[in-house]
Amino acid sequence: MLIERLVRLNLNYYQIIVKMFFSLSFPYFRTPRNDLVSKIVIKGNTKEFLERNGTEMCYANGKQIHIDYCRSYFQQVNGKNAALIDDSNVLLIDDDVQNIRLARTSGHHAFPVENNMKLADLYNFLKDRVESYI
Secondary structure, rough: OHHHHHHHOOOHHHHHHHHHHHHHHHHEEEEEOEEOOHHOOOOOOOOOHHHHHHHHHHHHHOOOHHHHHHHHHHHHOOOOOOOOHHHOOEEEEOOHHHHHHHHHHHHOEEEEOOOOOOOOHHHHHHHHHHHHOO
């Protein structure tokens, strides 16, 4: 049922995987009082995103253009009066060490993806951070 809802929202496969991971790993994300999964904005280098912004911009300055997109999208969906996404509420999941370093310098949470990682590694990284929002 969750997959069907996410597909209807026209999400890409990586967006579906991330939202499913959060939903299954942290069941309290899905409570009516605190539906954090629906508030997660995910942006990667889709074909359309690369064409619209240019390949060079998408790979320059860490992932700032992606973060700016997420902020803009969040405001668009939640209205102009929605609070801006604070730097401390941004999580970058990336395999590029330079992007991780830039994200941390900007005050973002950053999870470095490495070979042979397991979802449990991401779960453990997020567990304390996520529980502080509940």
